[in-house]
Amino acid sequence: MIKKFDKKDEESGSGSNPFQHLEKSAVLQEARIFNETPINPRRCLHILTKIIYLLNQGEHFGTTEATEAFFAMTRLFQSNDQTLRRMCYLTIKEMANISEDVIIVTSSLTKDMTGKEDVYRGPAIRALCRITDTTMLQAIERYMKQAIVDKVPSFILLVYCPMSHCWQSFLFICIQHMVKMSYDVVKRWVNEAQEAASSDNIMVQYHALGLLYHLRKNDRLAVTKMLNKFTKSGLKSPFAYCMLIRIASKLLDETEGGHDSPLFDFIESCLRNKNEMVVYEAASAIVHMPNCTARELAPAVSVLQLFCSSPKAALRYAAVRTLNKVAMKHPSAVTACNLDLENLITDSNRSIATLAITTLLKTGSESSVDRLMKQISSFVSEISDEFKVVVVQAISALCQKYPRKHSVMMNFLSNMLRDDGGFEYKRAIVDCIISIIEENPESKETGLAHLCEFIEDCEHTVLATKILHLLGKEGPRTPQPSKYIRFIFNRVVLESEAVRAAAVSALAKFGAQNDDLLPSVLVLMQRCMMDSDDEVRDRATFYMNVLQQKQKALNAAYIFNGLSVSIPGLEKSLHQYTLEPTEKPFDMKTVPLATTPITEQKTEIAPVATSKLPEKLAPSRQDIYQEQLAAIPDFQGLGPLFKSSEPVQLTEAETEYVVRCVKHTFARHMVFQFDCTNTLNDQLLQKVVVQMEPSESYEVIHHIPAPSLPYSQPGSCYTLVRLPDDDPTAGRNTMGCTMKYLVRDCDPNTGEPDDDGYDDEYVLEDLEVTVADHIQKVLKPNFGAAWEEVGDEFEKEETFALASVRTLDEAVGNIISFLGMQPCERSDKVPENKNSHVLFLAGVFRGGHDVLVRARLALADGVTMQVTVRSGEETVVDVILASVG
């Protein structure tokens, strides 16, 4: 056979591949010589190589043929040729999953495992572990035990067991199911591993440490002990050192150990190790620690700085990548390395150059930006998408730092947008441009123009719809809205359904906002009504009819500001409505609101990778509460749950009983849910109730006790309170809370309670109800339209002086958190160097009444605030003004 190969090679030249024209069936045919006697090791070896080569190339072997070849191969164990034997082990490992009855080689392998030949032991154990599954564990247990008892083989077993494919499950099974073996064996393994960890063989040391950690990782005390031991005694293997550093930093992270801990000292001491691998691991561990101060970072940064001038590309890469990470949080700590980073800008490895430049962009001054951007544009086409995204992220961070540079950046980004690139890359650019537009109003028109150009030829539906949405929002408010119409309508003609539908919505917004464009928009809309897609037609018809009414309020409600209800909630309510035949029309106000209104396009550039998973419509926290409360009969008839607050702690952290309260607001009631935990193991609490004493206007209707509160098992009790109907002071209330219960002492060990108990009580901290508890945030993308829609029927205005507040920023922050309303039109951001500001807030008051607040702020000595409130309900306006006062 070999002869044939060589001839073929000759024909196609010496550079050809002797395995190129392999046929699976021919090779399997050849494998028959495995059965010949005597065995010809060289030929058999060659055939085994071919089989492994074919498997490696992805050739598919059927179960029957694989099993046949496997069984033939087992005969080769009769030969004593070393290489052949080793290839048999490899074949076993490769075929373990495709052949049947692989366990027949168990005895051959165990023989080699315990035999005289040293070179066989390791590979034999590794092969054995690969074919071992739970069912045959019992069968080999004997050999494993033997190997453990026997000094030398056990040593090898320990070293090689972790290497095997299934060692984790093997260990797990030992520990979980074979109780009679487990305690003994695991203990012995730990001892053996400990001994191996002080071995002279550096790889043995490394593997033993890995195994030790795996055996003990759930026992924090044992891990601490182990770390203490090895950090003191020191290790020989650099790999083991790296492992130890990782274990130490994980433990530091879990225990939130301070940086004065001996573990931190150990990691820092590794910065002086003589092996670069260890030094780098330590530096990287320090950099990745949360809350590291600049002083603690300094030694790590200086070793990384040294690495920057290493002749090894991998080391330079590692160093600059880690410095880049430091620069995100502590740019000043990296400034010392600026010179070294400058040298890396021209590195032939473009990944290193990119990382160096993006790091410099974070640490450098405004004056160097132009130069760096020029440098990077010279090779941006050569780098991979991953690094292009890094560049975009750096630019986006830079725009926030130096807003004046936006024109340079915008130019650069638009060039990048024209280049080839994958979705993640394009999305990063689009997000970056959008955030620039939002930060800098003067860049809006150029930015929109670039995006318009981009959607002319954009293959990513998600991006096209996103940009169309943005155009609809921003376009009508530009000086020349008409120029965007063409771009949008082109999409209606050329694109897929989703994009067409988005384009129709965008068009409608132009029509609603710009009266002079309305006639042309209506004509275009009419064309869209003949679209082949249902969704597009429906939208066009809907908008057409709304626009023809020419009513501001309608436009605001149905075109500018969409639904603010929670979609799963709406689905549930509609389903409920269809179940009960009724004359009443469906009331949107009964639908729970979306709990987390999307913050206004605050594009978080950073975690691009995290949103890779398709977003699941997981039930929100509020949906879960809604379900829980609906299950309690006393709370039926309260209507839909309007809002649930964050939990408020009513006790100190380390007390006998831990109580926290969640405030659930309904249209006319509030339910206070007290989550109580009993931390005393010698007590059982029963009939636990929290008694509340609200001031006059609130009325406690009902207490629902938690029947029983055993040690450390949380339980909930509830208090139902009725809210006054039209009392302007209803917004705020302070309530004293007392927990009352029956105590039964019990045996700490068994939990067996005494027969009788006694009543007791425990005073909790006061609970505050604030106006924010009555209001749900709602985002109005077009605040002006919403303001007109609500109208001035119940408008009220008052002026306040905020004496204790020193800056506008602080005032804005205070108002938002006090009222718990959603800032609109990005009015939560106060432009620099301004003495006055207008804050727009939108929300829904319990019962489903829209409420809008406009707060004009002026800075003099303190801050003066003029608050204007509009709502469809007079009481709501009064409640809000009363609470501010």
Added chain:
Amino acid sequence: MEINLNKKPEEPSLYTVKAVFILDNDGNRLLSKYYDPELYPSMKEQKNFERNVFNKTHKADNEIAFLEGMTIVYKGNIDLFFYVVGSAQENELMLMSVLNCLFDSLSQILRKNVERRCLLDNMEGVFLVVDEIIDGGVILESDPQQVLQKVSYRVRLIIYSQLPVISDLFESFQN
């Protein structure tokens, strides 16, 4: 895909290497092993990945690259390319030590003829070397001398492949 530097380091474990592969100068796979069953489970995905890596790396010998969220260290020699792949959080120097060990061991086994034809002629030795350096993603050995000792593989004579006549004779003797 971002270079996820913010992610907390993974659970400390011995599983360091995600994949290892050797390609020829056309980007064809000569040997490849994937150790993480979740990373490119199908042959098609694996070959796509190798193709992508090859296209991005074969022109310049840059030693290290970051592709598809993976750190890749590599080395080219004549008509061969050697790659070692690890996660984004992996210590680059650890991966480098694997790559160097792989290259040096093969270089010794092949008597410094690290080129495609010689490698293919001694494929069983190559399989055994890789198996001794990494098993299941765990670094078994990083010292080429130790690897050679464990493999104890005798190189097939170069003459054998270059002079078919002699090899034919050799063959007929054996039969």
